[in-house]
Amino acid sequence: MSERQGSGEVQREWRECADRDDVVLLDGFHALKHALRFGAEVLAVVADEPGAVRELAAGLAPDVEPEVARLVRRAPLKELLPRAHPTGVAALAVRPGREAGRAALARTPRPAPIVLLDHPRNLGNVGAVVRLAAGFGATGVVTRGDLDPWHPNVVRAGAGLHYATTVDRMELEELPAGPVYALDPEGEDIRALTLPDDALLAFGSERHGISPELRARADHLVSLPMRPQVSSYNLATSVAMTLFHWGGPAAR
Ligand SMILES: C[S@@+](CC[C@H](N)C(=O)[O-])C[C@H]1O[C@@H](n2cnc3c(N)ncnc32)[C@H](O)[C@@H]1O
Structure with missing residues (x-):
């Protein structure tokens, strides 16, 4: 113009x-x-x-x-x-081409975890997660399921930070290599664990949690501390606590 x-x-x-x-x-x-x-x-x-x-x-x-x-x-x-x-x-x-993004997700050694969202439903949550991933310097955000992680409302909720990380949608069999840490209230307390840089940090959908097929693929089930009688945290909040526990650029 x-x-x-x-x-x-x-x-x-x-x-x-x-x-x-x-x-x-x-x-x-x-x-x-x-x-x-x-x-x-x-x-x-x-x-x-x-x-x-x-x-x-x-x-x-x-x-x-x-x-x-x-x-x-x-x-x-x-x-x-x-x-x-x-x-x-x-x-x-x-919108960036997928090839460069896929190469960034597959690159080894991986300097920072990938956040994997298993069939998320809420566009605002996914945008908030992209913003967190950008802020913490995660390698990227991968979603499974129907939701387009580049939907305009996701980009809006992510404040345009899709361009500061890698954002893509994948099938289970396409996921990059690396140990899968699935976040679930039934898992082992995160405070006893060190999350490695090459981890895939997996989070379940707002409604149903981690899907059975991802649970079967997980190497570790990890929980965030929570008072009894509280069922779960919000998805994006869970990602924030987990990335904070991992460390991120500010802790390096
Ligand atoms: C809103 S929760 C899902 C609640 C869902 N009704 C269920 O049955 O799990 C969305 C995701 O956030 C993560 N999450 C929430 N609270 C958690 C906790 N206390 N420990 C570990 N992960 C948690 C999990 O990955 C969960 O699948």
Whole structure:
């Protein structure tokens, strides 16, 4: 998109881009900021008030301000999106090809665990897990099941941090090598364990927990301490505690 385009042309180009299969919506400033920081190919940025978005960038993320200023175009968000983000900006970026991601997940020695979500249902939970994985420097997040981990609501909940880690969906037989630590309230207390860097840390679905086939594949069943009569923690919260126990870059 060029700086001299009128709003009609910007809208037309946005719609053409949005129709592509390899493009994801970055809804709001924080998703755009992280995508730019972690090397996403951003194709289009639109805002009701480009000047306000440039000011936001200058105040909150001066490192990406020049890129935001170069890319942002004026267009009415309500014409392009079902719901405009409170920060008044949206962008489209290329979804990375699977080959590089799969190679990163398979690389050995693995410097940090992979988080495996077994048939998750809640898009917000999956986004929160991507954000945790990015923050702790996990190798990636792999999901099993129908949910697309690159769904726009997952990317929104992940604040664009899909670009800071690897995110993919896999079948059981495709999982990368490594010991599987399945998190389950019936398991061995995590406080007695050291989680290795090459672990696959597996978490069950919000409704049904760890599936029988993943339980059969697990090398260890691990529990998080919990008072009697409390049934379980939230999925993303469980991932947070487990990654914290593993260590992450801050502990190195
Ligand atoms: C909301 S819980 C699933 C609850 C489900 N009704 C069940 O029967 O397990 C989602 C996932 O978080 C993890 N989790 C939650 N609480 C846990 C705990 N105390 N210890 C270990 N993992 C836990 C497990 O991986 C679990 O499958």
